[in-house]
Amino acid sequence: MSQFAIPSGWEVVIGLEIHAQLATRSKIFSGASTAFGAEPNAQACAVDLGLPGVLPVLNEGAVRMASLFGLAIDAEISHVSSFDRKNYFYPDLPKGYQTTQLARPIVVGGHVTITTGEGKKAREHTIRVTRAHLEEDAGKSLHEDFHGMTGIDLNRAGTPLIEIVSEPDMRSPEQAVAYARKIHSIVQYLGICDGNMQEGSFRVDANVSMRPEGDEAFGTRTEIKNVNSFRFLQRAIEFEIERQVDLLETGGEVVQATRLYDPDRDETRLMRTKEEADDYRYFPCPDLLPVELDEATIESWRAELPELPDAKADRYQSEYGLSSYDAGVLTASRATAEYFEAVIARDGADAKLAANWVMGEVAALLNRLELEIGECPVQAEKLADLLERVSDGTLSNKLGREVFEALAEEGGSVDAIIEARGLKQISDTGAIEAMVDEVIAANPGQVEAYRGGKDKLFGFFVGQVMKAAKGKANPKAVNEVLKRRLDGE
Amino acid sequence: MSTSDSPQGGDAALINASITQLKGWLSAGELSAADLAGAFTQRIDTIDSELNSLISLVAPAEPGGDGALAGIPYVHKDIFCARGTRTTCGSRMLADWVAPYDATVHQRLTESGAVLLGKANMDEFAMGSSNENSHFGAVANPWDTSAVPGGSSGGSAAAVAARLAPFATGTDTGGSIRQPAAFCGVTGIKPTYGRVSRYGMIAYASSFDQGGVIAKSAEDCALVLGEMAGFDARDSTSSDEAVPDYVAALDGSIAGLRVGIPRQWFSDALDPAVGDAVTAAIDELRAAGAEAVEIDLPDADIALAAYYLLAPAEASSNLSRFDGVRFGYRCEDPMDLQDLYERTRSEGFGSEVKRRILVGTYALSAGYYDAFYRRAQKARRLVTEHFQRAFEQCDVIAGPVTPTPAFDRGAHSDDPAKMYLEDIFTIPVNLAGLPGMSVPAGFVAGRPVGLQLIGRHFNEARLLNVAHQYQQCVDWHQRMPSIAAASAHDNREG
Numbered sequence: 001m002s003q004f005a006i007p008s009g010w011e012v013v014i015g016l017e018i019h020a021q022l023a024t025r026s027k028i029f030s031g032a033s034t035a036f037g038a039e040p041n042a043q044a045c046a047v048d049l050g051l052p053g054v055l056p057v058l059n060e061g062a063v064r065m066a067s068l069f070g071l072a073i074d075a076e077i078s079h080v081s082s083f084d085r086k087n088y089f090y091p092d093l094p095k096g097y098q099t100t101q102l103a104r105p106i107v108v109g110g111h112v113t114i115t116t117g118e119g120k121k122a123r124e125h126t127i128r129v130t131r132a133h134l135e136e137d138a139g140k141s142l143h144e145d146f147h148g149m150t151g152i153d154l155n156r157a158g159t160p161l162i163e164i165v166s167e168p169d170m171r172s173p174e175q176a177v178a179y180a181r182k183i184h185s186i187v188q189y190l191g192i193c194d195g196n197m198q199e200g201s202f203r204v205d206a207n208v209s210m211r212p213e214g215d216e217a218f219g220t221r222t223e224i225k226n227v228n229s230f231r232f233l234q235r236a237i238e239f240e241i242e243r244q245v246d247l248l249e250t251g252g253e254v255v256q257a258t259r260l261y262d263p264d265r266d267e268t269r270l271m272r273t274k275e276e277a278d279d280y281r282y283f284p285c286p287d288l289l290p291v292e293l294d295e296a297t298i299e300s301w302r303a304e305l306p307e308l309p310d311a312k313a314d315r316y317q318s319e320y321g322l323s324s325y326d327a328g329v330l331t332a333s334r335a336t337a338e339y340f341e342a343v344i345a346r347d348g349a350d351a352k353l354a355a356n357w358v359m360g361e362v363a364a365l366l367n368r369l370e371l372e373i374g375e376c377p378v379q380a381e382k383l384a385d386l387l388e389r390v391s392d393g394t395l396s397n398k399l400g401r402e403v404f405e406a407l408a409e410e411g412g413s414v415d416a417i418i419e420a421r422g423l424k425q426i427s428d429t430g431a432i433e434a435m436v437d438e439v440i441a442a443n444p445g446q447v448e449a450y451r452g453g454k455d456k457l458f459g460f461f462v463g464q465v466m467k468a469a470k471g472k473a474n475p476k477a478v479n480e481v482l483k484r485r486l487d488g489e
Numbered sequence: 490m491s492t493s494d495s496p497q498g499g500d501a502a503l504i505n506a507s508i509t510q511l512k513g514w515l516s517a518g519e520l521s522a523a524d525l526a527g528a529f530t531q532r533i534d535t536i537d538s539e540l541n542s543l544i545s546l547v548a549p550a551e552p553g554g555d556g557a558l559a560g561i562p563y564v565h566k567d568i569f570c571a572r573g574t575r576t577t578c579g580s581r582m583l584a585d586w587v588a589p590y591d592a593t594v595h596q597r598l599t600e601s602g603a604v605l606l607g608k609a610n611m612d613e614f615a616m617g618s619s620n621e622n623s624h625f626g627a628v629a630n631p632w633d634t635s636a637v638p639g640g641s642s643g644g645s646a647a648a649v650a651a652r653l654a655p656f657a658t659g660t661d662t663g664g665s666i667r668q669p670a671a672f673c674g675v676t677g678i679k680p681t682y683g684r685v686s687r688y689g690m691i692a693y694a695s696s697f698d699q700g701g702v703i704a705k706s707a708e709d710c711a712l713v714l715g716e717m718a719g720f721d722a723r724d725s726t727s728s729d730e731a732v733p734d735y736v737a738a739l740d741g742s743i744a745g746l747r748v749g750i751p752r753q754w755f756s757d758a759l760d761p762a763v764g765d766a767v768t769a770a771i772d773e774l775r776a777a778g779a780e781a782v783e784i785d786l787p788d789a790d791i792a793l794a795a796y797y798l799l800a801p802a803e804a805s806s807n808l809s810r811f812d813g814v815r816f817g818y819r820c821e822d823p824m825d826l827q828d829l830y831e832r833t834r835s836e837g838f839g840s841e842v843k844r845r846i847l848v849g850t851y852a853l854s855a856g857y858y859d860a861f862y863r864r865a866q867k868a869r870r871l872v873t874e875h876f877q878r879a880f881e882q883c884d885v886i887a888g889p890v891t892p893t894p895a896f897d898r899g900a901h902s903d904d905p906a907k908m909y910l911e912d913i914f915t916i917p918v919n920l921a922g923l924p925g926m927s928v929p930a931g932f933v934a935g936r937p938v939g940l941q942l943i944g945r946h947f948n949e950a951r952l953l954n955v956a957h958q959y960q961q962c963v964d965w966h967q968r969m970p971s972i973a974a975a976s977a978h979d980n981r982e983g
Contacts, residue, residue, distance in 0.1 A: 046590050050810040052583065052817075053570045053592060053689040055724050085806050087853070089830055096809020152814065281853035283862060286696035286803055288725050 075110025559602030592689020610644030639669030664915025671939025744778030749883030805849030
C-alpha cells in the first residue's frame with residue numbers, strides 16, 4: 001500500500017461520475033448486439049452508423065435496468081424523463097450528437113453507505129447520488145493500428161450507459177474508491193452491468209478539488225478521466241491532490257480542466273481547459289418521446305430487486321455469526337457471495353469454516369492464477385465436498401489444503417483424491433495408540449525429561465507421532481492419546 | 490407502348506386517368522404494369538429535360554405486391570431511402586450516396602405494388618421554397634418554365650403536373666408539399682405529424698417533417714395516403730391511431746360543414762387575385778352546403794419567426810452526421826480532422842443549408858438558448874392553442890396556400906427573408922402538427938393558385954372528403970400544362 005497522506009491543513013473534495021454499461025442484449029436505440037469483442041464495425045447497424053434517415057427506438061430493457069439501479073440506492077424514479085441531444089463533432093460519434101438525459105434524468109437522488117478502515121478504525125459514510133441518467137456510448141477511435149490514420153470502430157456506439165453522478169461528498173481517495181466499489185458491487189448484484197473495467201463496462205471520472213481545512217467554499221476542481229481500475233483511481237486522486245496542493249502552496253492556482261490519468265507514468269495530464277470545452281448546444285431530442293413510468297411499473301421493478309450487498313452482509317453476521325469485516329469481504333462482489341452461498345448450501349455446512357476457506361485458500365489461488373471467482377478452477381460444490389471431509393475429521397486443515405491444490409490442478413472428486421493419495425486422516429484410536437507407544441518406547445530419555453517438567457517436549461512427541469503417521473494422523477486424537485500416555489501413566 | 494395498345498382515348502387519357510382508372514385497365518388486362526411504366530418513362534425522357542424534375546431514373550421493377558397500388562408508377566422525392574437507389578436529398582453531400590436500406594414509406598408503397606420510376610428533385614435537404622437550392626439544378630414550373638415550381642418538393646409537384654407520374658411522394662416541414670402543389674396546380678396532402686413514418690426519410694427538422702402525397706386529385710391522394718400511413722415501430726413519433734379508409738370517406742356530404750376562414754390571412758400581404766381565387770373556391774364549398782365562419786388565426790408572423798429558429802436548430806443537429814467520416818461527400822486530401830470537417834461541410838453543403846445550420850447553431854448556443862430556442866417553443870405552443878380555439882368554431886379551415894402565385898425564377902435569390910414569407914400560411918400548420926392540403930383553385934396570369942384546407946389532428950379523411958367534393962364541382966385539377974400535352978396525342982388545352 002502507498003504511504004499517501006493528505007497534506008496537513010488541506011481537505012480534498014471528491015465527486016465521481018461513473019459510466020456503467022447496461023447489460024442489455026441490444027443497443028439503447030437499435031437492435032444491434034452489444035456483445036464485446038466482435039470484428040470492428042460488425043455490430044453497427046444503420047442506426048448506429050447514423051445513416052441518413054434512420055431513427056432511434058428506445059430499448060425498454062435499458063429503462064428497466066436504470067430504474068433498478070435507482071431503486072437499489074433509494075432514489076426517486078422519474079415518472080417522466082426525457083432525452084436531449086448533446087452536440088459535438090468527433091469521428092467516433094456517428095450522428096454528431098450524443099443522445100442523453102440532461103433536463104429530466106430517470107433517476108434523481110439516492111445514496112449509498114460505504115465503510116473505510118478495518119476493525120476499530122472502521123468508519124461509515126453516506127455518499128449522496130445526485131442523479132443517474134440514460135445515455136448512449138460512443139464508438140472507439142483506434143489511433144495506434146493504422147499508420148497515419150485513425151480507425152473507427154462503432155461496435156460500442158449506441159451501447160446503453162447509465163451515468164451515475166455523485167454529490168461532492170468524498171473526503172479521501174479511500175472514500176472515493178470505497179464508493180466506486182460499492183456502486184460497482186450494486187450494479188453487478190442487480191445484474192445490470194458486468195462491471196468489467198478492462199473492457200470499459202465500468203468507467204470512473206473523478207472531480208477533485210482542494211480547500212483549506214475548515215473552509216466551506218469549494219476550490220477549483222479538475223476532472224480526471226481514463227481511470228480503468230480502482231487502484232488507478234486511488235493513485236490518480238492521490239497524484240491530483242499532491243499536484244493541486246503544490247500549486248496552491250506555491251502561490252499558483254488550479255485551472256478548471258479535464259485531465260487524463262496515465263497509469264504508465266502515474267500522473268495526470270492536461271486534456272483541455274474549460275475555455276476549450278465545447279458548447280454542447282443541448283436541446284430536447286425530437287426523435288424520442290418522453291419516457292413515462294407509472295407507479296405500478298416502478299413497484300413491479302422494486303419487487304424484482306435482489307438482496308443487495310449491505311443487506312446480505314447484515315444477514316451473514318446475524319445468520320452465520322461472521323464478523324462485519326468478513327461479511328463485507330464476502331459480499332463485496334456478487335460473484336464471491338454466490339460462490340460462498342453455493343459452498344454452504346449443503347446441509348450441516350460450517351459457514352465460518354467456509355468463510356475462512358473462501359477468503360483464504362480460494363482468494364490466494366485466484367490471486368496466484370489472476371482469475372476472477374467465476375473462473376475458479378475449484379468449483380463451489382467441490383469445495384463443499386472438501387469442507388465436509390474437514391468437518392467430519394477425515395481431513396485435517398493441512399491435508400485439506402493438499403486436496404484443494406490437487407482439485408485446482410487436476411480436478412476430480414475429493415474422495416477419489418483422498419483415496420488415491422492415501423491422504424485419509426488416521427483417526428482410529430487403536431492405530432494412534434500403537435504409534436504413540438512406539439514413539440514413547442523409542443525415546444525414553446525425552447520421556448523422562450518431559451515427566452521431569454520439560455513441558456515443551458510435548459511438541460517433540462507430536463512431531464514424532466505425525467512423522468510415523470506420515471502426517472495423516474488426526475492431530476486432535478494424537479494430542480489426546482499422548483497426554484493420556486505421558487501424563488496419566 | 491404504342492398508342493394502339495392503349496385504353497380508349499390514347500396517351501392523353503392514360504396520363505390523365507385517375508389511379509382507380511389505371512388499376513381498372515391493369516386488372517382488366519388492357520395494359521400491363523410494364524406498359525404503364527414504359528409510357529411514363531418515355532414521357533420523362535421526352536419532357537423532363539425542360540423541367541429537371543427528376544434527379545435519378547430508376548429502372549422499373551415488377552410490382553412488389555398486388556395491393557391497392559399494384560402496377561401504378563410513381564416518383565419519390567429524393568429524400569426517401571430506397572435500397573440500391575441513389576438518394577441525394579438534393580445535395581452534393583449525398584450526390585453519390587446509394588441508400589442501403591428502405592424507408593418505411595418506400596417499403597409500404599413497394600408492398601402495395603407501386604412501381605418506382607425515379608427520384609424527384611428538391612431543395613437541398615428540403616430547405617427552400619423554390620427548388621432553386623438543389624445541387625442538381627433548379628426545376629422549372631411546367632405551367633411557365635420561367636417560374637419556380639415551389640419547394641422543397643418542387644420536383645415531385647412538377648413531375649405530377651407534367652404527367653410524368655400518376656403520383657409522387659413529398660415531405661412537408663414548413664409547407665414543402667402544399668406550396669409546390671399550389672404553384673404547380675396539383676393536389677397535395679401533408680398529413681398530421683406522426684401519421685406517416687419518418688423512418689428512412691432524411692431528416693431536416695424532425696419535429697416538423699412529415700411525409701405525404703402529391704397527385705392529380707384528392708381521390709388519388711386518398712388512395713396513396715392509405716397505403717403510406719400508419720404506425721411504424723421504427724419511428725417513435727409515429728402514431729398508433731387507426732388509419733381510416735380514406736377512399737370510402739371521399740363521398741360524404743359536406744352539407745352543414747363549418748369552414749373556418751382566418752380573417753388575418755386575407756390581408757394586404759395576400760395578392761388580391763389569389764384572394765379572389767380562394768374566395769371563389771370557398772363559395773363553391775358553400776354552394777355544396779358548407780357554412781363559412783370567420784375565425785381568428787393571429788400571429789402568423791410569430792409562427793414564421795418561431796419556425797425559422799426551431800427548424801434550423803433541429804437541422805443544425807440533424808445535419809451534423811454529414812462530416813465526411815462514414816459516408817457521403819469528403820473533401821480532397823484533408824490535412825487533419827478539423828480540415829476534414831471544415832472543407833467537407835463547406836464544400837458539401839449549399840448556401841441555404843449552411844445559412845440554416847449557422848442560424849440553428851446560434852439559436853442553441855449557451856447564453857442564447859433561452860432567448861431564442863425556448864421562446865420559439867413558447868410561440869409554437871401559442872400557435873397550437875390558436876388552432877385549437879379556432880377548431881371550436883369550425884370543422885376545417887380554408888384559406889390561401891401562398892400569398893402569391895409561383896414567382897419568377899431568381900426573383901428571391903438575393904433575399905432569403907422574402908423567400909421565407911412564402912411560407913407564412915403553411916408554417917403555422919406544421920408548428921401545430923395539423924394535416925393540411927393544397928387543392929388547385931384557379932389561375933392568376935396563367936400560373937396556378939391553391940386552396941389550403943387544414944383539419945384537426947388525424948382528420949385527413951375529412952380534408953380529403955372536402956377536397957374531393959370540391960373537385961366534383963370544378964375542373965381546375967384536371968387542367969394540364971401545355972408542356973405535358975405536347976407529347977400527348979389527344980392534345981388538350983392547359
